[in-house]
Amino acid sequence: MTGTLGVDSIDALIKALAAVGYQAERRLATAVFLSLRLQRPLLLEGEPGVGKTELAKALAKVLDRPLIRLQCYDGMEQREALYEWNHAAQLMHMRAQPEGANPEQLEHEIYQEKYLIRRPLLQALEAPQPGAVLLIDEVDRADAPFEAFLLEYLGEFQVSIPEFGTIKAASAPVTILTSNRTRDLNDAVKRRCLYQWLDYPERERELSIVREQVPQAGEALSQQVATFVARLRSAPFVSAFSRSPGIAESVEWAKALVALNTLMLDPEVVQNTVGILFKQREDIAALEPMLEALLQPEPDSEPSI
């Protein structure tokens, strides 16, 4: 078991994820470790921008497996998720037959491999050893009938195509589901999966993420960015905004500040780049009176240069 997965312990997993650039909390790493060992899907819930999709990508790199991604949307049907027959090509094939063709032979030719369009869920089943990492993104946007189908898929990891037979996964894919919690998922799906709620990181982890992703930023700037964003996400400032900036936004902001050759934050440069942190006019307007308080230097620490 350990040989195929290559992850022996939680610490090894944390190190491996850090090596590919994903800073994982111990709690999250424990959940991922259990998901790998118990071979159960992992459901990640959290605000947009906390790194749910990134975890799947990092995990695929760590395990050295292909990442297969299924983006869910409202009204998504089994046809778009699992497989579809290329009906137009099949019709043309039928039309091109000479008169008096053998019907069984024709049927055999129509339903052959090359007319089967494989969608992500089927691709995940058919991935060669040692399997794939399957990311089912934003599963809360799909509707209830799709969830019922997904429950069956996640339970069995096999699918039966009437013309072909049953296709069973040689090794079950490592499955990660993400949700923005716009609605509550079906209890049955939740019961099948392990669960983890991802929160925004604290200042220390944010700092190490910014340092890792934006190495050109000086130490002082990274510290200031991390402090600023951590303050934005905590009381009393957080209630003024409809949405707090996520990790992706703070990394983008750091990159933008580096591009503008900023060494220290001041109200003007923050105002100029605020569109990276906030995407709502009301939030930007709410930020302005708070800038003074947000840019106060930390009372106990000295920024090291």
Next chain:
Amino acid sequence: MQLGDARSGKMAENIIGFGRTLRRAGLPMDSARIGVGLQAALLVGIEAKADLHAALLATLVCRQQDQVVFDQLFDAYFRNPELTQQLLAQMLPKATQASAKPKRLARAQEALAAVRAALNTQPREEEKIQFDAALSASDRVRLRHADFESLSASEFRLVERLAREIALPWPQLNARRLQSALHGIRLDWRRALRESARHDGELLFLPYLARRLEPLPVLLLIDVSGSMERYARLMLAFLHHSTQRVARSVFAFGNHLTDLNPAFRLTDTDAMLVQANRLINDFAGGTQIGASLAELRRTQSRQLVGRRIVVLLISDGLDTGRPEQLAAELDWLKRNCRSLLWLNPMLRFDQYQPTAHGAKALQKKADGVLAIHNLERLEELARSLVQLVKR
């Protein structure tokens, strides 16, 4: 209680006991899940408490709101089991009240029996009005047009029953899911091929796929302050019954917001009213519409994604909060919903003009203002709702 060695089986008992404690605290738990928790604990090992905590959290908890309860109970259970009982008692005040109730009930019943023996005629008259279906015609007309405030208790109960029978055709939306139809937006290839198989490979007609019609989701915001008591109760009963097929979320507000969704999940309307009564603790208090909407925005804004939701705001507009906050919150609500409809019982006064600042703001921002003060108005509401909501 020490966490024993895994091989000796003590840990299994501990974790099963912990799972049952969580179930008593209200978390959804079944034996399969406890089994998975046990496997996880074995994998992770019990040396590091934090790792065990994380492992059990990932396997036993499936909602973010249960995490706090889990944390408290974990600390208590694996350190001091007696503390667990106290914590459980705190978390479930209803449990202790329920055990006290039977005693009170018996005494109350004895007291009531004595009183009833003395006033023998009273209950029978009440029953007569409630179960007598043979109302005279003028009575019926009077009840249809009578304002809910002016009814007696038994008449109010009867009118509430009648209100539940009003059918409410709900506005519908072209959903993204498709179904077979004769005309539609795309060809249904599967059916085409199946049909052609019946006719030797010839396509005699082309079947199509059309969009399904789905009801628009609804958000009900019900003012439960003092002036709205009767109307709130009646609207709760009416809407609970008539929107059963619709995806709905319900919130009551007075001084703050109360989530009524657990009550509305019950199918029986009377049970729903009882449960709603239990959940709302600022019945007959004041009204702060702006503050309640702000709370809604903070906690529930993710549900308003997609701009499909129809918001029914049932209030008399007598707001005691800040006008700017109310205006800002109403702007946000309007931006994120399809239609905002204000159901106002104050329209029972013929010459009603909104003078309170809350009512003025609502009048300005709402897409429609409807009266709901008697049965006839409710029927009108039912008829006109579909037209009022933009497609």
